[in-house]
Amino acid sequence: MxxxxxxxxxxxxxxxxxxxxxxxxxxxxxxxxxxxxxxxxxxxxxxxxxxxxxxxxxxxxxxxxxxxxxxxxxxxxxxxxxxxxxxxxxxxxxxxxxxxxxxxxxxxxxxxxxxxxxxxxGLIASGTRVDGHLWLEGSRISGGLWLDGANITGILNMSGVQLTNPGGDALLGDRLAVDANVYCDQGFSANGEVRLPGARVGGQLIFRGARLHNPSGAALYASRLDVAANVFCDGGFTSEGEIRLRGARVGGYLSFVGARLSAPERTALNADDLAVETDVYCSDGFSAVGAVSFAGARVTGQLSLRDAHLRNEQGTALSVQRLQAEELLLRTAEPITGIADLSYARISLLRDDAASWPARLQLDGLQYETLEPPLTARQRLDWLHRDTDGYAPQPYERLAQTYRSLGLDSDGRSVLLAKARDRRQTQGLPRKIVGWLQDILVGYGYRPFRAASWLIGLLAFGTIVFSFHKPAILNSDDTPHFNPFIYTLDLLLPIGDLGQERVFSPDGVYQWIAMFIVTAGLLLGLTVAAGATRALSRE
Structure with missing residues (x-):
């Protein structure tokens, strides 16, 4: 030139x-x-x-x-x-x-x-290598910012940047690699899709206070994103459109504190198969219209939904299906509107609040070691009965085992009794009748000593009846003195001999009464023995 x-x-x-x-x-x-x-x-x-x-x-x-x-x-x-x-x-x-x-x-x-x-x-920097910082602070870019395949050895600063490409890619960052921090804060906004699938960030990814707008699709598409440190989508972060973090990995913690997400009738936050090395915070005013899903995610620390607002009336509002986490804090600001799916999650500590339980739950396969608070069996059974899939045995077994591990054996037995009663509702008429009798007599074996009250009642009944009608004497040799109480007790005992039953024999209707007492004593005695053995074996 x-x-x-x-x-x-x-x-x-x-x-x-x-x-x-x-x-x-x-x-x-x-x-x-x-x-x-x-x-x-x-x-x-x-x-x-x-x-x-x-x-x-x-x-x-x-x-x-x-x-x-x-x-x-x-x-x-x-x-x-x-x-x-x-x-x-x-x-x-x-x-x-x-x-x-x-x-x-x-x-x-x-x-x-x-x-x-x-x-x-527009700015087309596909495949560009920057040995230093790429600093776009405060700029306005329409028509798309293309950074796909770019490699930046320093900081990518997009603080205050306004990206505009409605219906298209506002930021195309597929496979972008940044060795230090990425800043999309201080008024950053994007009208169009922000794409970071397969991107790698060596420091922190900061969307604090960012505003993303792409209501017809994904506001942030960051599947398989790899961030070495923390991810901040808080401080007034808002999005209209889906946030997709499926298969992403975060080396620090992920914060959506106070964020507002909106994708009605779709998935507002898709964090399926996400891996976070510390904690995830969707808390303190976090709100989502649309589903929030952490299905298959692995969180080494806590997943917190404290004081969150979740709404998806026509379907699943929260899915932590197959989640693995040390702690799940499920104390939302109000009951979740929609289904909360906890099926097959594995959690060491589940912290919830009866006041914020959703009306619809899915709990089959849920594993937890401790509940905080444990609440009473009656309260927790209300929790189980909210399961939209109906009766399934595993949630009852898991809850009973948790109560036993806490030393609350009575609550554990109450849960297993409720399990048997709820199971009865799914059976045919003959089994329902048998189950009903088992419930009345001994509470399905979880109330084994209830039969003792029936035995006492029969003993009192027989004593009164045979006080007014002395049975005939079978053997006149060495006849003992007749005692209606001992006679009735002799009839009730399935084994042993008190010397009354073999000497005295009633006739007529009293013979049928005696046979009824003998049969009932046999059945109730065996039931007491079986129930007691079953209770002791559980201990």
Whole structure:
């Protein structure tokens, strides 16, 4: 490029480059310098993109002892800034500039790139390698920011960036690799899909206070995302559209504290098969309209839904199916609207609150070691009876075992008795009748000594009856004195001999009464023995 062909602002930039000095073309008038007024800027603020390209690829040698750089502010850049496949060894720093055409940095090797508070009709940096920081703070980018396959060895700063590409990809970051932190905070917004599938972040991923808008699809699509440290989607984070973190891995903790997600009748937060090394916080005002799913997720610490608001009236509002977590804190601000699916989850400590239980649950296969609070058996049975799938034996067995491990044996037996009664409702009429008799007599073996009251009642009944009707004597030799109490007791005892039954024999209807007492005594005695043995074996 011939220096004689340069305009005055271009010549200033050309001369400043060897020393890395800044060239500021702004007027100092905030109203005039507003990027929305760029069409009114005169030629004194226009720089051709080809001049920037020439400087960046080596048209001018750096001054010895100085660090050459393109540092430009307040300019309108015309033409196409095309650095595709270029080797750029000097920094590029543009502040408060506006572009007529989207810059093309695809597969370029850059030193560091700062495009701060700029306005761009797009930025194509697919496959770009940046040895340093990519700083886009405060910029407005329409038409899409393409960073798919890019590799940034420093920080990716998109604080305050506004991305606009309705119905398309606002940020295309498939397989993006950033060695340090990624900042999408301080007013970051995206109208369109933010894509980070397969992306790798070596530090923290920060969406604090971000606003994502893509109601017809995914607001954030980050399946298989790998973040070495923490992920922050809090501090006023909002999204209209689905948040997809399926198969993602977070090396620190994941925070959705106070976040507001909306994807009506769809999945507001899909964190299936997520792996988090510490805790997950969907708490303290977190709200989701649409399903929240942690199915198959692995959380080394706590998954907290304290004071959360979950709503999905037509289906599952919360799914932790097959979740593995040290602790699940399920004390929502209000009862979950929709189904809460806890089936086949494995949790060491389940902390909940009866006041916030959802009306519909799925509990089959749920494993937990401790409940906090344990509550009474009657309260926990109300919890089990909310299962939309109806009777299943495992939830009762698990709850009873938990009570026994806490030393609450009576509550454990009450749960198993409820299990037998609920199972009876699923059986045919003959088994229902047998079960009903078992329940009345001995509470299905979980109330084994209930039969003793029946025995006492029969003993009193027989004593009264045979007090008014003395049975006939069978053997007149050495006849003992008749005692109605001992006689009835002799009839009741299935084994042993008190010397009354073999000597006295009633007739008529009293013979049938005696046979009834003998039969009932046999059945009740065996039931007491079986029930007591069963209770002792459980101990």
């Amino acid at each position: 011939n220096i004689e062909d340069l305009t005055r602002p271009e010549r200033r930039l050309w001369e400043a480059f060897p020393k890395g000095e800044s060239v500021d073309l702004s007027s100092g008038d905030p109203a005039y310098d507003d990027l929305g007024q760029a069409d009114r800027w005169g030629s004194e603020r226009v720089v051709r993109a080809e001049v920037l390209v020439a400087l960046l690829v080596g048209a001018v040698e750096p001054q010895p002892g100085q660090v050459a750089a393109v540092r430009l502010g307040g300019a309108r850049i015309t033409g196409s800034l095309n650095l595709g496949h270029a080797e750029v060894s000097v920094p590029l720093a543009l502040t408060g500039c506006t572009f007529d055409d989207a810059p093309h940095l695809y597969w370029a090797s850059m030193n560091s790139v700062h495009l701060m508070r700029c306005r761009l009709p």
